[in-house]
Amino acid sequence: MRYVSTRGEAPVLNFEQAMLSGLARDGGLYLPETVPVMEDIAALEGLPYEEVAYRVIRPYTGDCFTEDELRGAIARAYARINHAARAPLKQLAPGHHLLELFHGPTLAFKDFAMQLIAQLFEIALKRSGQRITIVGATSGDTGSAAIEAFKGIDNVDVFIMFPHGRVSEVQRRQMTTPDAANVHALAVAGHFDDCQARLKDLFNDHDFRDEVGLAGVNSINWARVVAQIVYYFTAAVSLGAPHRELDFTVPTGNFGDILAGSFARAMGLPIRRLIVATNQNDILHRALSSGEYRVGTVEPSISPSMDIQVSSNFERALYLAYGKDAGAIRQIMEELKAGGFTISQGALQALREFYVSGRVSEDETLAMIRTIREETGEILCPHSAIGAAVARQNIEPGVPMVTLATAHPAKFPDAVERAVGVRPDLPPHMADLFDLPETVTRVENDVEALKSLILERRTN
Numbered sequence: 001m002r003y004v005s006t007r008g009e010a011p012v013l014n015f016e017q018a019m020l021s022g023l024a025r026d027g028g029l030y031l032p033e034t035v036p037v038m039e040d041i042a043a044l045e046g047l048p049y050e051e052v053a054y055r056v057i058r059p060y061t062g063d064c065f066t067e068d069e070l071r072g073a074i075a076r077a078y079a080r081i082n083h084a085a086r087a088p089l090k091q092l093a094p095g096h097h098l099l100e101l102f103h104g105p106t107l108a109f110k111d112f113a114m115q116l117i118a119q120l121f122e123i124a125l126k127r128s129g130q131r132i133t134i135v136g137a138t139s140g141d142t143g144s145a146a147i148e149a150f151k152g153i154d155n156v157d158v159f160i161m162f163p164h165g166r167v168s169e170v171q172r173r174q175m176t177t178p179d180a181a182n183v184h185a186l187a188v189a190g191h192f193d194d195c196q197a198r199l200k201d202l203f204n205d206h207d208f209r210d211e212v213g214l215a216g217v218n219s220i221n222w223a224r225v226v227a228q229i230v231y232y233f234t235a236a237v238s239l240g241a242p243h244r245e246l247d248f249t250v251p252t253g254n255f256g257d258i259l260a261g262s263f264a265r266a267m268g269l270p271i272r273r274l275i276v277a278t279n280q281n282d283i284l285h286r287a288l289s290s291g292e293y294r295v296g297t298v299e300p301s302i303s304p305s306m307d308i309q310v311s312s313n314f315e316r317a318l319y320l321a322y323g324k325d326a327g328a329i330r331q332i333m334e335e336l337k338a339g340g341f342t343i344s345q346g347a348l349q350a351l352r353e354f355y356v357s358g359r360v361s362e363d364e365t366l367a368m369i370r371t372i373r374e375e376t377g378e379i380l381c382p383h384s385a386i387g388a389a390v391a392r393q394n395i396e397p398g399v400p401m402v403t404l405a406t407a408h409p410a411k412f413p414d415a416v417e418r419a420v421g422v423r424p425d426l427p428p429h430m431a432d433l434f435d436l437p438e439t440v441t442r443v444e445n446d447v448e449a450l451k452s453l454i455l456e457r458r459t460n
């Protein structure tokens, strides 16, 4: 399997090279040249999550990992998900199901991919003897998942930038309390888009990139996306696929999770619609409704992980919608630097073939947490509640709807308390989170300051 950049000017790579590269050298994002078709989807029914993961991921890795290596990595990664089903499906109402993706060590869907890619990185780095520096940008969940997955791994330093004051206290403490010399939590004076922009600046400085062996674990890394395809399969098959169509609603920010759904669809899963659910940072909803992708100000919300305006994986969706025209992507990404672009009619039509969108206000989010609690006893995190609210607006009789529950409510106790008057408990493995000392470095929103800090702190 060969990986190409959305901007068409970077070397073509294999899976392992693309995984270790993060952002392509032309500033684009890697994606597979072709999409493997999943044969005999019905045979996945009843298989353990790990077996489905192996069958879904294997075609993407080519010959980069042996069968034993990949199966071993999957087994170790998902042994850390604290639920027998790994991604259990619960019925919220007739025809509406919740896919719980928060039973991993950091209580968000990011663990599904991050735990696996840490295993794959470790295998690849041991084999090559290479040392790398991972830098990540987070609005809260990617950072904690990355720190948890990569802490203490040889040959790797990890620097995570989060927007100072704009993540929940639980998220911050998950990043600032781990006691491992190879991880560094950086509180950046800015919002998430600033962190992601600085990350791309670091990748686009090729001298720096090569000097530190820069790697990325955000969803700009294709390996993150591929691991997220798996749970679309397990959920869909348990609801009757491939013999029955279904819809998914996905709380969306950086467009990685829903993009994974589009690859599940391209692999043969009968997904009718992928519904983008956004908070007030609604660039994706505006873009899909009007064709205008215009960057607004990032507004803090009670769903901070989705406080994103420049949605990095949307570039991959655009590349596909523009018929893999890398020149067109280079052109619109140039326009984005000046604030935005108009999606061509043809590409918009292609996106609208299966992407639908909705936006939820803060009050509607709180109301949905309350409603679901009253109706089912479940407490949703605010991101998942946004998904549930948009899903409810889009349910059609006879077509099962799955809403992705992307985080545990205990990560966002203030929002949950505002909605239903109770603060959800953290699970036992995190019971001491508020007693541990925090280590964090404040950084300016400035690429040169970041480079100096990384050069000074890395152990490579």
Ligand SMILES: Cc1ncc(COP(=O)(O)O)c(C=O)c1O
Pocket (backbone or CB within 6 Å): 108, 109, 140, 141, 142, 219, 251, 252, 253, 254, 255, 256, 257, 258, 305, 306, 383, 384, 406, 407
């Ligand atoms: C809890 C939660 N829900 C939803 C999202 C949005 O996911 P994506 O960025 O893949 O669109 C995020 C952040 O990525 C998140 O942390």
Ligand SMILES: N[C@@H](CCOP(=O)(O)O)C(=O)O
Pocket (backbone or CB within 6 Å): 137, 138, 139, 140, 141, 142, 143, 217, 218, 219, 220, 253, 254, 256, 305, 306, 312
């Ligand atoms: N919501 C994310 C933002 C980064 O997303 P990623 O999927 O590109 O890593 C977060 O929680 O950090």
